[in-house]
Amino acid sequence: MLRARSPVRPERRTRADVIVAVVLAVVVLGGGVLYWRSSAAATTESVTAAPGTFPQPPSSAATVPAGFTQAWREPSAATSAPLVVGPAVVTADGGAVTGRDATTGTAHWSYTRTAQLCTAGSGFGEVMALYRNHDATACSELTVLAPSSGARRAQSNPDALPGTRLLDTGTLVAITGANYVQVVRSDLVKTTEYGTVATPDQPGRQPRPDCDFGSFAVTQGRLAVLERCPGESDDRLTVVAPDGGSDATTPSVVFSQPQPGPHGQVVAASGDRVAVARPAPARLEVVDGQGNLVSTFAVPVPDADLAADPPGGVARTTSDNQHIYWWTGSATVAIDRGDLTPAWTLPDTSGPAVRYGDSVLVPVRGGLQVVNPATGAVGRTIPVDRGSWTGPVVPGVAGSVLLEQRGPELVALTPAR
Template sequence: MVVAVVLAVALVAGGVLFWRTSAAATTRSVTAPTGSFPPPPLSQTSPPAAFAETWRAASQGTPVPLVAGPAVVTAADGEVAGRDAATGDIHWSYTRDDTICTAATGFGQVMALYRNGSGDACSELTVLVPATGARRVYSNPKALPGTRLLDSGTLVALTGSRYLQVLRSDLVKTTEFGTVDTPDQPGRQPYPDCSLDSFAITQGRLAILERCPGEDQDRLTVIAPDGGSDATSPEVVFSALQPGAHGQVVAAAGDRVAVARPGPARLEVVDGQGGVLSATPLAVPDADLAAPPPGGVAATTSDDRRIYWWTGSATVALGRADLQPVWTLPGTQGPGVRYGDAVLVPVPGGLAVVDPVTGAVPRTIAVDRGGFAGAVQPAVAGSVLLEQRGPDLVALRPA
C-alpha cells in the first residue's frame, strides 16, 4: 500500500498521471508545465509565394483542425495530443483505452468525447486545458457516434439525429431537445420523434432543421441553448414549417438563420419569427444541397466580416451579420480561411488566394496533396496553415 502511494506521488510530480475511471478504462495523462508551451509562429500580413509541408499526424477524431490556445490538437484512437504548431512535437497528451468519438474546442478549452466501455455510445467527456493538457472537468453526456460538438463561446451543443443536449462550462446540462428515451416527465419535449438533420449555433440561439411525423415540409426550430428553469423542457424561440425542397441549415447570426435549398439552388435567410427575409439564387449544383451535410453541420469558417461556406463543390462567402451571399468560387475542396489580407481556399492542386471583398483570385499557390481529392478543412495557427484531409492533419509553413 505504501509503495503504491509513493509511486502515485512520483508519477504526478513527473507530469504523468494514471487513474481508473468508473468505466474501468485506464487513463494516462502527460501534462506540460505552465508557461512552457511555445506560441505559434508569428502571423503574416499576406500569403507567401509557396507553402511546404512540415509535419502531419493521424487525427481521425477532429472533423476540422483543432487550434486551442497555443496548441494544435490531434485526436487519434484513444489519444488527444497538444502539439507545437511549427514542428508537430507533442507537449502534452491525454490517452484512454476507449476510442475517441470527436474532439473540438469549447469555452476556450479542449473537449474530448470518448466511446463508453461497450462502444455503443459517446458518453465519456473530458475537458482539457489547452496550454498544459491538465484535466479540468469530466462528465457523462448522452450522445451517439457521429455527434458533433458546436461551440457558441459560452455553451456547447452535442448534436444527434434524434436528440441533442447543451452543456455549460462545468458540463451541467442546460437544455435537451428531441426524442428522450426515458423521460422523467413525459410531454416536456415540443417535437418528439422528429429527425434532426442540421444545426447551427450562435450566441443565444441554436437552430435545428428537422422533419417530423405527419409533416411534409422542413420544420425550422430555434431554441435558447442556455435553457430556462428546467433543462428537460427547451425554451423555443420559434418553430415554423418551411415550404420547399428539403434543405440544410448553413449558419446563424443574431436572430437570423441561413437555410440552403435545392430546386432551384438558393439561400434563404429566415428572421426571428420564422419568416423568409430573402431568397438568393446560388450558382451551385442542386446535389450539393439535397442532403444534410456530414454530421449535420455545414462546413464553414469565419473571420470578423465573413462566413465562408463550402457547399460540396463551391465556396460561398456570406456577410457575417446579415448572412447574405457576397461571392461564390466554384470548383473548390473546402471553405476558405483568412490568412493575412487574403482568404485561402483549397482547390485541386493548391490554394486559391482570394480577395475577401470581391472574391477575385489573383493567384493560386501550388500544394501537392499526393492525390488526395476529398474535402479539405483549413485553419490557421499563426503563420502555419493547417489542412484536415480525411483522417490526417497536415501542417504547411511558408516556404
C-alpha cells in the first residue's frame, strides 16, 4: 500500500496546505479503494466494485410464496424505507453507505466518511447520500454514487438541516426542511428554492419567507408543501413547479391557497391533484390544480393518526402502477394513482403495502397479510418473526426478495423452500 503526502514541511504549513487532499489508491480484486481528506470533513473511504461485477437481483416472483425466511439484516438508520437502486440494495448507517447483494447482503461497494449521514435516498437512477457538515449543525454535503459500482458521480453543498428528506420526482430531487426546500437536477444544480432563504442574494423573491412547513409530496412537475404562516389560522397548501424558471431564486408558484379546517398533512400528489388528510372527522381531501377542493372521503382511522405531521414531513407511502399505499399510523389505505380516490382500507396494520407478484403484502403484527390489490380482500396471513420489534414496518422488494425497514434496521426475506 503506497501513501502519497504533500512534501510541505509541518513547520511551514499554510492554510492552503491544510486543505490539500491526501490521496491513496489501491486496486483490490478488480475494484478500488480511495481515501482522501478535505477541509470540510475528515477521512473518506470509497471501495468500488469493478464494472459488470455487481449481481442482478433474482427475478420477480409471479405469486406470493407459502412463507419467507430471513436471509440477512443490517443497520440502516439513515433510511426511512428500503432503498433499492439499480441492482443494489443500499444500507446507510453512521457514516457508511453500502451497496449490497439483495439475496445474501454481501457488500459489493461502500462509501464511508467520518461525518454522519443525515439521510440517504435515490434520484436520477443513482444513490444520494447527504452528510452533516464538519460541525454537525447542517446537512450540507451531498454525494451521488453509481448504484452498480459505488463510484462517486457528483457532489454539492445544499442548504438543509437535520430531519431533511430526499424526494425523487423522477427527473428532479427535492431536499426538504422545516421552513425551506430546494430542488436539484441531475448535475446537482439548483432549479428552484422556496421558503426562508438563509442568506438571499436578492431579498424579496420569496412570497412567504416566514412560514413553517409541515409536510411534502412530489410528483412529476409538482412539489406540494403544506405550510403554516404567521397571521393565518388555517393551513396553506402551496404547489410549486420544481423545475423552476429562468431564475432558481424566484419560485414558480402554481397556486397557494388557505385550507380551512384542522391542521392536516399532505399524503400524495398525482398529475395536478393533491391529497390532504385531516382529523375531526378523519378524512382525505382532494384538491385540484387551482387549489380548489374537489372531493372529500371519510377515512375510517382514529383522529390521532392524522393530528400530527408525519415523521420527517413525508407520509409513509409506497406505490405501484395502480395505487399509492398510505400507512396512517394504524391502518393501510390504498389510493388510486390517477384521481387520488381511496379504494380500500385495512385496519390494524404496521405499515404500507408493497406489490409482490399478483398480490400486495401488508405488514401486520406477527406477519404479512396477502391482499387482493383491486379489492383489499385479505387471502391469508404469512407468519413473520420480527423478534422484539413492534414498531412500523416499511416494506420494499428487490426481485423476489422482500425487504422490511424496521426502524434503524433493514431486514431481507427470501421465499421459503
